[in-house]
Amino acid sequence: MSKSSSGSAASLLPCDVRRDGDRLFDVAMWCLGQDVRCPDGNVLLRHGLVREARPPGVEGQSAYQGRLLDGGRLTLWGFGALCESCGGAIFVPRDGFVPRWVEDAHGTAFRVEDVGVRRDAATGPERRVARAGLARLADWLAEYEAWVARDVGLAWRRECLAARRKASPIPAEELSTAWRRLAVRVRATDAVMQHHAAPMTGA
Structure with a gap:
């Protein structure tokens, strides 16, 4: 990752949220493939x-x-996810959990380079949209994992996790809850960022 991308990621999410999101998203992408x-x-x-x-x-x-x-659109590939929501589009790559702003997004693409022109979210409003899109992706994955556990069965998800080369940091029965917690943390980050950016009044 370049220094500029790393710096942008730090301005979007705290390191611990990004690290936990990266681990969880890696598990999610594996499970979706299975x-x-x-x-x-x-x-x-x-x-x-x-x-x-x-x-x-x-x-x-x-x-x-x-x-x-x-009501926004979600597109999933083996190489990442595209969330078109809140007046913008963000692409979350399989590795890194760093949302990239996408110009002229193409959900019908088949290669990562065809998804659209990807760049760092450059302004305060773009960063808010990026975090909102990330939280909505976490919401969707939480609901999806709850549905898998209920309608497909935890045995299937445990089988998926057992097939990974490295052990999952989250057991099958906790995946949905882990995504819900991550969504809360991403939204809390947005609230903190907006608080720090608010002008001082009444001084």
């Missing part, structure tokens, strides 16, 4: 996401599209 290949049928499709299949002869990965809880 869900696609579930022997009982593609779990993402069962949950209502729509698959945009990679056309023959086109490099890249298929996209899965669904709705965020606020």
Whole structure:
């Protein structure tokens, strides 16, 4: 990661939130990949996401599209997630958990370079939108994991985690709660940032 990207990440999220989010998102992306290949049928499709299949002869990965809880659009690939919500679009790469602002986002892309022009969120309003998008992604993943545990079964999610090369930092039964807590932490970060940015009055 470049120094400028690292500095931007620090202005978006505290190091501990980014670190915990990175670990949790790595687990989530692994589980989503396993869900696609579930022997009982593609779990993402069962949950209502729509698959945009990679056309023959086109490099890249298929996209899965669904709705965020606020009505925004979520697109998932093996290389990351695109959240189009709150008047902006952010891309969260599989590695790093650093949301990037996306100009002219393309949810029907099949390669990361085709998602759109990605850059750091440059202004206060853009950083607020980036954090809001990240919190909504965490909300969606919390709801999704709760649904998996309830409708697919914890046995399946435990099987997914057991297949990882490294042990999951979170047990299957706590994934939904962990995402809810992360959403709260991201929103708390936004509240703190806005408080520090507010002008002094009444002095």
